[in-house]
Amino acid sequence: MRRFVCVCVREREREREREREREKREHKTVSRFLSADPLTPPPLFVCLPPRFTERAIARHEVREIEQRHTQDGVHEPPLGESDDVVIIYNRVPKTASTSFTNIAYDLCGKNKYHVLHINTTKNNPVMSLQDQVRFVRNVTSWTEMKPAFYHGHVAFLDFSKFGVKRKPIYINVIRDPIERLVSYYYFLRFGDDYRPGLRRRKQGDKKTFDECVSSGGSDCAAEKLWLQIPFFCGHYSECWNVGSRWALEQAKYNLVNxxxxxxxxxxxxxxxxxxxxxxxxxxxxxxxxxxxxKKSHLRKTSEKKPPTKESIAKLQQSDIWKMESEFYEFALEQFQFVRAHAVREKDGDLYILAQNYFYEKIYPKMN
Incomplete structure (x- = not known):
């Protein structure tokens, strides 16, 4: 198992402080150099140290531009740093969403943002049109709750349809479709270790998943696999037509865009x-x-038994599984692509890459 290296927050802050001090010194020196009268040659004893290359001058010019924009009132904080930013996690059931969401709850006080659970009636992931309007208005206008992290079992909602200029940031997690269905099947019957006393609607049914598949039960039918695609597809009627190729392609489009x-x-x-x-x-x-x-691995489904190869093979014969599996593999490939460009592995450890770009050749030159 790989070990993951997480740099200590205190050490990162010290490193940032050292970087800021270094940039201040560069900025001061380069500023004196660049602000000199271009017609007057610098004194013979004045020369730029080797580190003040074109990169240092470019960094100085970027800072000058940023300061000018701030004075002009057009400066906008980076993505994720503004208090006006909202994150929406439209969590798919049984994908480890509780474990991830509890991390957000644990961090919200320290990192100073709000967490809100979207609790829909009967866990219906599709909102009425009037509720869509209310929700969009809440998310964009409820300034007292910003910055915010919203989470709930709701289908993707396209905010641009409602004339919103600044859309929320969507994130999500998905799971192998058969593993997700098996987990949900046993969850409805035996619950989990998160709220063990809560009575589930299928409680008392002792039939295993394999027995359900062999008998052609409805709770383990291939149609029950159709969930992750419509969650990403959204609030179009075609998204919820089981086996729709259009829904699959729309889900892929939304995931990427x-x-x-x-x-x-x-x-x-x-x-x-x-x-x-x-x-x-x-x-x-x-x-x-x-x-x-302690909350990292919450909600382990009780009494869950892995399905046999025969049960898996039977489900995999359906076109619905093939489409949900295609979507999962598409999401996995995209995630692995992002990860490959975000981290580096060395001696079994993963390291987050530092900033790997800078600006140069900035014109027109600052006077």
Whole structure:
């Protein structure tokens, strides 16, 4: 098993402080050099140290531009740093969503943001049109709750349809479709270790998943696999037509174009690590909390028995499984692509990459 390296927050802060001090010194020196009268040659004893190359001058010019924009009132904070940013996690049932969400709850006080659970009647993932309007208005206008992390079992909602200029940041996690269905099947009958006293609607039914498959039961039918695709497809009627190829393609489109990051249950720690690097305003400390916290692996389904190869093979014969599996593999490939460009592995450890770009050749030159 790979070990994940999480740099201590205190050490990272010290490193940032050293970097800021270094940039201040560069800025001061380069500023004196660049602000000199261009017609007057510098004194013979004045020369730029070797480190003040074109990169240092470019950094100085970027700072000057940023300061000018701030004075002009057009400066906008980076993605994820503004208090106006909202994250929506439209969590798919039985994908380790409770474990991930509890990390957000544990961090919200420390990182200063709000967490809100979207609790829909009878867990219906599709909102009425009037509720869609209310929800969009809440998310965009409820300034007292910003910055915010919303989570709930709701289908993707396209905010641009409602004339919203600044859309929320969507994230999600999905799971192997058969493993998700097996977990949900036993969850309805035996619950989990998160709320063991809560009575589930199938409680008392002792039939195993394999017995359900062999007898052609409805709770384990291939149609029950159709869930992750419609969750990503959204609030179109075709999304909920089981086996719709259009819904699959729309789900893929939304995953790539509307979601900042989609992880997989099987690689949840990698997902959390990348989120912490990309959105530290929300997820600073999340990786370490996941690894060491008591709430990192909540909601283990009770009495769950792995299905036999025969049961799996029977489900895999259906076109519905093939489409849900195609979507899962598509999401997995995209996530692994993002991860490959975000981290590096050395001696079995994963390291988040530092910033790997800078600006140069900035014109027109600052006077």
């Amino acid at each position: 509307e979601y900042l990051l989609v992880g997989v249950t099987e690689e949840l720690e990698d997902f959390i690590m990348i989120l912490e690097a990309a959105l530290p305003r929300y997820f600073r400390g999340a990786t370490e909390l996941y690894r060491t916290g």
